[in-house]
Amino acid sequence: MDGFAYPNETQIGWSLIVVLYPFTTGLIAGAFIVSALYYVFNVQSLKPLARFSLVTALAFVIVAPLPLLVHLGRPERAFEIFVTPHLTSAMAVFGYIWIFYMAILMIQTWLVFRKDIVTYAVTSTGIRRRLYSAMALGVYDLSPRSLAIDRRLVKLLGAIGIPSAWILFHGYSGFIFGSVKANPWWSTPLMPIIFLFSAVVSGMALLIALYVAIMGVQRKPMNHDALRSLAGWLAGFLAVNVTIEVLEVVTMMYMREESWETVRSLITERLATSYLGIQLFLGSALPLLALGAVTLFHLRQRISTSLASAAAVLTLVGVFAMRWNVVIGGQILSKSLRGFLDYTPAITGRDGILAALFIMALPLELFALIAYFIPPWQEAPVESSGIQLELNMVDPRFPRPT
Amino acid sequence: MKKVIIAKAGNRVKHLTRAGLLLAAAVIAFVLLRAAILQGVFTLDDFALRPPNREADQRGWMSLPAVYADSSSCAGADCHGDIYQAWATSAHGTVACENCHGPAQAHVEDATTKVMSDTSPQLCETCHAQLAARPSAFPQIEPTQHYPESACPSCHLPHRPGPAATITHAPEGDCLQCHSATNARPAKPVPINHTGRTNDQCLLCHEGVKQ
Amino acid sequence: MAKDDEKAAGIDRRVFLKMAGGVLGATGIYAVLINVKGTAVLNIASGQAGGDYDPSGHYWGFVVNSHNCIGCGKCVVACKRENRVPQRDDCNRTWIERYQITHDGQVLVDSPQSGINGFVGRPSPKPDEQGPVIDKAFFVPKLCNMCEEAPCIQVCPVSATYQTKDGIILVDQERCIGCGYCIQACPYGARYLIPAGSDRSPTGNTRVADKCTWCYHRITRGRMPACVEACPVGARVFGDLNDAESAVRKIMRDTRVTVLKPDLGTKPKCYYVGLEEGVR
Numbered sequence: 001m002d003g004f005a006y007p008n009e010t011q012i013g014w015s016l017i018v019v020l021y022p023f024t025t026g027l028i029a030g031a032f033i034v035s036a037l038y039y040v041f042n043v044q045s046l047k048p049l050a051r052f053s054l055v056t057a058l059a060f061v062i063v064a065p066l067p068l069l070v071h072l073g074r075p076e077r078a079f080e081i082f083v084t085p086h087l088t089s090a091m092a093v094f095g096y097i098w099i100f101y102m103a104i105l106m107i108q109t110w111l112v113f114r115k116d117i118v119t120y121a122v123t124s125t126g127i128r129r130r131l132y133s134a135m136a137l138g139v140y141d142l143s144p145r146s147l148a149i150d151r152r153l154v155k156l157l158g159a160i161g162i163p164s165a166w167i168l169f170h171g172y173s174g175f176i177f178g179s180v181k182a183n184p185w186w187s188t189p190l191m192p193i194i195f196l197f198s199a200v201v202s203g204m205a206l207l208i209a210l211y212v213a214i215m216g217v218q219r220k221p222m223n224h225d226a227l228r229s230l231a232g233w234l235a236g237f238l239a240v241n242v243t244i245e246v247l248e249v250v251t252m253m254y255m256r257e258e259s260w261e262t263v264r265s266l267i268t269e270r271l272a273t274s275y276l277g278i279q280l281f282l283g284s285a286l287p288l289l290a291l292g293a294v295t296l297f298h299l300r301q302r303i304s305t306s307l308a309s310a311a312a313v314l315t316l317v318g319v320f321a322m323r324w325n326v327v328i329g330g331q332i333l334s335k336s337l338r339g340f341l342d343y344t345p346a347i348t349g350r351d352g353i354l355a356a357l358f359i360m361a362l363p364l365e366l367f368a369l370i371a372y373f374i375p376p377w378q379e380a381p382v383e384s385s386g387i388q389l390e391l392n393m394v395d396p397r398f399p400r401p402t
Numbered sequence: 403m404k405k406v407i408i409a410k411a412g413n414r415v416k417h418l419t420r421a422g423l424l425l426a427a428a429v430i431a432f433v434l435l436r437a438a439i440l441q442g443v444f445t446l447d448d449f450a451l452r453p454p455n456r457e458a459d460q461r462g463w464m465s466l467p468a469v470y471a472d473s474s475s476c477a478g479a480d481c482h483g484d485i486y487q488a489w490a491t492s493a494h495g496t497v498a499c500e501n502c503h504g505p506a507q508a509h510v511e512d513a514t515t516k517v518m519s520d521t522s523p524q525l526c527e528t529c530h531a532q533l534a535a536r537p538s539a540f541p542q543i544e545p546t547q548h549y550p551e552s553a554c555p556s557c558h559l560p561h562r563p564g565p566a567a568t569i570t571h572a573p574e575g576d577c578l579q580c581h582s583a584t585n586a587r588p589a590k591p592v593p594i595n596h597t598g599r600t601n602d603q604c605l606l607c608h609e610g611v612k613q
Numbered sequence: 614m615a616k617d618d619e620k621a622a623g624i625d626r627r628v629f630l631k632m633a634g635g636v637l638g639a640t641g642i643y644a645v646l647i648n649v650k651g652t653a654v655l656n657i658a659s660g661q662a663g664g665d666y667d668p669s670g671h672y673w674g675f676v677v678n679s680h681n682c683i684g685c686g687k688c689v690v691a692c693k694r695e696n697r698v699p700q701r702d703d704c705n706r707t708w709i710e711r712y713q714i715t716h717d718g719q720v721l722v723d724s725p726q727s728g729i730n731g732f733v734g735r736p737s738p739k740p741d742e743q744g745p746v747i748d749k750a751f752f753v754p755k756l757c758n759m760c761e762e763a764p765c766i767q768v769c770p771v772s773a774t775y776q777t778k779d780g781i782i783l784v785d786q787e788r789c790i791g792c793g794y795c796i797q798a799c800p801y802g803a804r805y806l807i808p809a810g811s812d813r814s815p816t817g818n819t820r821v822a823d824k825c826t827w828c829y830h831r832i833t834r835g836r837m838p839a840c841v842e843a844c845p846v847g848a849r850v851f852g853d854l855n856d857a858e859s860a861v862r863k864i865m866r867d868t869r870v871t872v873l874k875p876d877l878g879t880k881p882k883c884y885y886v887g888l889e890e891g892v893r
Binding site: 141 | 424
């Protein structure tokens with residue numbers, strides 16, 4: 001402890017594990033926005049990445065509550081959030097929002113990949129066939145009419161999903177911090193907005209990094225134009241994001257309220273490396289330069305993609321630092337405004353670095369599992385798989401496909 | 403070419419209806435589970451969000467056992483009435499019995515339970531050691547300078563504390579011959595804890611002859 | 614022939630409905646089982662509460678008089694014993710802060726072990742010793758403020774924290790999931806989590822939130838909170854805000870009182886006499 005803090009404040013309640021939670025939900029919201037840009041807004045340049053981003057969002061959303069569950073004092077009572085949610089609490093609505101949003105993502109993924117699922121169901125045998133058949137809910141309808149209905153539903157779900165992802169699923173986690181008037185580092189109406197934009201930034205950066213890594217490892221051809229387009233979107237959102245983040249602190253500095261002295265100390269002394277060095281410089285300024293170069297200049301494809309990948313990795317580190325600075329920074333600042341506390345994450349234990357790595361690895365493993373069954377980077381070729389679809393009755397409303 | 407017959411014409415949304423059924427089943431299952439957890443019989447109350455055990459919890463907090471009694475519990479005639487009377491009108495009359503004797507609710511309920519008595523100088527110092535933050539009118543001493551080799555109760559009776567009086571005459575023989583607590587002669591009696599002391603010990607505190 | 618072909622394509626309706634029905638049935642059986650066992654889940658310590666105590670007849674309030682406090686720490690000792698609070702320094706239902714204002718305007722604040730052993734032996738700079746010259750110094754006892762607009766109640770996700778009709782805020786420690794949000798939201802640092810494996814806990818639960826209850830088990834039986842009983846100098850006063858002649862109402866009439874962090878709008882029911890700018 002440095003200076004004075006209320007005696008109970010030496011308990012740092014929200015540890016590294018809790019930092020993972022807004023980081024994860026941000027990745028989900030960001031990845032989903034990319035898919036929505038194609039499925040809802042028809043941004044054709046992002047089409048090659050659309051299925052990829054949907055599977056990424058799905059893999060992460062299934063694992064999303066795990067950091068919170070692990071961190072609860074009483075994880076076995078976690079279902080109480082569903083049974084007696086307290087509606088004035090931003091944290092209470094999380095349970096239902098997560099279920100709702102996961103349902104949207106699952107249905108969307110199912111509809112987008114249904115053609116592949118049915119094709120795999122028909123062309124495989126044994127247990128795999130049963131699995132795909134179950135995934136298809138036992139319906140093998142691939143007529144143009146049904147696929148058209150699917151597409152419209154995907155668009156509708158995407159449209160519902162954008163505010164769900166942004167405002168509900170991730171914006172609320174910014175509200176969790178921003179609405180705490182007790183903490184001057186957290187309390188600001190801008191917090192949900194900052195979280196939203198950094199979520200989109202992190203999601204897009206994750207997609208670029210993941211796509212380049214996976215296609216590179218599998219030695220598959222990458223779609224460089226799609227990557228360049230996504231890099232442009234990332235640059236735009238990153239620019240807005242860093243503007244709002246800096247605006248918040250500059251406004252505090254200008255207003256010089258009672259808490260400014262201690263907040264200034266926090267930024268310039270305790271969080272100097274992680275805030276100024278990593279979040280702002282390495283995680284925002286450098287990537288902006290790199291992404292700007294990629295977007296504005298016509299560079300060779302390999303250079304463009306390498307710069308975009310490096311920028312994506314730096315951005316991810318920067319967004320993680322931002323979550324750290326908010327969650328941990330807010331707790332090491334004493335509410336007496338007279339001192340600071342210390343926090344170093346443990347290595348082992350529920351709250352430790354190893355647990356955090358394990359939890360972050362889970363969605364990647366889940367992604368691999370999902371991609372094993374329905375790989376997003378290849379469309380299941382119906383025509384060459386040797387099956388012919390037939391309607392067994394002719395209906396004048398639905399002409400037989402040629 | 404393998405032929406796969408798909409659904410009857412006209413029913414292009416069979417997969418959606420099945421998905422819809424599954425979703426509805428999940429929602430109904432959740433509602434049932436929630437009502438069961440709340441131990442309800444599907445009355446409207448069970449779908450309310452307020453926890454059903456709220457009143458029971460409040461009663462639970464109300465019924466926790468007390469560990470401390472309060473000073474008036476010591477006052478009974480069969481108990482410590484004499485000490486209580488002396489204490490209540492003394493300078494320590496606002497200092498709870500249990501501050502020095504520890505929590506006593508167990509002793510109030512069962513008198514055979516022992517109650518401790520802390521006579522250490524540390525205890526007295528927590529209140530009476532000189533500190534800048536204490537109100538200056540509050541009696542304070544500097545522990546390193548105020549008779550550090552003596553125990554506090556040797557001069558200051560805890561149940562009736564006060565400074566040691568200056569004597570009004572030079573010592574004539576053994577102080578306790580006249581000033582004993584049981585002595586009938588009209589000399590000011592001394593407190594019980596003064597038995598067995600020699601004149602040198604008396605003069606340590608009762609120094610200085612008042613003119 | 615058509616029928617055979619139809620069976621070959623996917624799962625037909627009857628089979629699907631059978632499967633869905635099976636899932637529903639299993640859930641139903643599980644729900645019934647939970648119902649039967651369920652009474653054990655939400656079990657709280659019931660005991661002989663003061664049967665004729667009517668919460669709606671009272672509205673409790675507290676006054677802390679910082680002018681009188683001598684920093685002896687007896688209140689902290691009594692509270693920890695009365696309420697079985699963990700012995701650790703980071704688990705406090707009440708504590709004492711010392712403010713020392715130096716000659717050049719610096720404000721030094723400390724609370725060694727929350728004040729449980731008093732402040733003797735801690736640096737007490739005097740003019741003739743080395744160290745800053747102290748112009749003014751005083752003690753400020755702290756405890757839960759029982760805010761009328763409590764942020765802790767607002768943020769609890771499972772409705773475990775609530776306010777009673779007599780104005781006391783309690784934590785249902787059988788329901789609390791230990792998320793820690795209420796601890797973040799309290800502007801006064803009045804709450805803490807009972808650590809895992811703690812051998813002391815008011816209700817026997819660990820890893821849940823706890824805070825001062827103004828000794829609800831004592832005040833509902835006509836007694837004073839343990840800290841009020843223990844205070845030798847009248848720095849803590851407790852009473853019924855509904856009763857115009859109660860000790861707290863009298864002080865509020867006779868002196869100027871204030872609350873901690875009034876700008877946050879929490880509307881505390883714990884009033885302070887003798888605070889000063891800079892005491893938060």
